[in-house]
Amino acid sequence: MRTVTVVGASLAGLYAARTLRAQGFDGRLVIVGDEPHLPYDRPPLSKDFLTGRTGEPQLALTDAEESAEIDAEWLLGVRADGLDTRSRTVVLADGRTVATDGLVIATGAAARRLPGDALRGVHTLRTLEDARALRAELTAGPRRVVVIGGGFIGAETASSCRLLGHDVTVVEAAPLPLVPHLGTNMAAVCAALHRRAGVELVTGAAVAGFRRSGTNPASVAAVELRDGRALPADVVVVGVGAVPNTEWLAGSGLAVRDGVVCDAGCVTALPNVVAVGDVARVDGSRAEHWTSATEQPHAAVANLLAGRTIETAQSLPYFWSDQYGARIQFAGRRQPQDTVRIVEGDLHDGAPADGGFLAVYERDHRATAVLAVDRPRPFTRARRQLALDADRMEPAPR
Incomplete structure (x- = not known):
């Protein structure tokens, strides 16, 4: 070439x-x-x-x-x-x-958009230009912030907004944030992080649209939900994938x-x-x-x-997220039927206790994934072992 x-x-x-x-x-x-x-x-x-x-x-x-x-x-x-x-x-x-x-x-x-999200005050967060515009609004004084979507971008943005002293509400269509990634039990732990930080979490709610400001029709004033509720907002962040x-x-x-x-x-x-x-x-x-x-x-x-496939790129999935001062790390391939148990650390009132925890997902008595909150070293060891076990299970290349 x-x-x-x-x-x-x-x-x-x-x-x-x-x-x-x-x-x-x-x-x-x-x-x-x-x-x-x-x-x-x-x-x-x-x-x-x-x-x-x-x-x-x-x-x-x-x-x-x-x-x-x-x-x-x-x-x-x-x-x-x-x-x-x-x-x-x-x-x-x-x-x-x-x-x-x-x-x-x-x-x-x-970033996936929502109908009617072209109003002033409504943001997505994917590029440097997006971040510049959002940061300018968040540093201009106290704001009522509504984050649509409780996934990683939404949760991290909510965490940052709360750290800056804003009133924050997170709207999530699912019963709990991050359920597809973590399963119900561990998703509940992440939900507890929001609430412990003083963020209102509205779950099982679909967004119907945006209400314009009466004094400035080009700006957003509220997020309207399909059940009729309206969440007042000076700033809206759309994080829906x-x-x-x-x-x-x-x-x-x-x-x-x-x-x-x-x-x-x-x-x-x-x-x-x-x-x-x-x-x-x-x-x-x-x-x-x-x-x-x-x-x-x-x-x-x-x-x-x-000029042909001689090597594969199927490494063990891994991601991390920083939310409300907690480092969340996950590796593996979880399935809905997997069970999960905490093997190190504990929970307190549904949220990670001091020092965090390490959890293992299992299927047929075999580890399929690992999740840690504020346990980086134990997680690294568990992730390495999980990768070794996955390599042993992979068929030899032909």
Whole structure:
């Protein structure tokens, strides 16, 4: 390959570029990004950046020295608008085209929107621009904040808003936040973290729309629920998931189904096209986690350069979240039928006791996942053992 193009100046895109050079690719490397920034770290946006403890320089994932080593052409602030697989050309929104022999799709995902959320005071939190706008409102004085969605972004944002001294309400459609990830018992523990911090948690509630301010119709005044309730709000944060950025691939012939469809090695139906990170649907599943974005490029690049799948990217799922001063860590593949038990630490009034706890999910007397709150060392040991056990259970490659 003479030219490889990475579409997406993201964490996954940066790791793909690094890996291309590390695995010996010395040809032309082009990196396309729709934001004007070099790759930056997104997890702090809902935490330390929002509270002002971290500035923009600390978000940078690369510097001038590494950029020189990567030796890439950075095309920033321009969106990829199409892919012609026959001519092997990436079409950019400004009319330019990039001819390429190999392609890494790392376009990530965009925040899911709600109808009518274009009012002033209503925010999503996915990009640096999103975080800048939200932080400006939160530092302008006391606010009534309503967070729609009790997932990781919603919970972390609620935590940051509460730390800044705002009145916070979290609206979650499910009976408990994080039930799909943690199961009912452990989701109840996370719900207790909200309540212990003085955050109102409204569960089993669907959002009907937004009420406009009487004095300023362009601004939000309340979040209306389908049961008729209205939650007064000066600031609303919509955290109801993300949609993979695949619209630019329409007409390309690549299979797209909640992400770019790939095999277990991140390879699409075309061996010269791979996908990594939030946009990649790898062997039937899509993972929006930091570790996936950093681990998948190793296999994807090896397969791209080989022209076929020689390596898989199915590592043990892992994620973490910081909420109300607690570090939550989870690893493994939990199923609804799994049981869970606390093996270290304890709960107090339904919330983690001092020192946190370590819990193990089990199925047929075998550990399937581990969860820890403020127990980083025991969690690391348990996660390592879980990965070893999973490797032993995997069939040998043919």
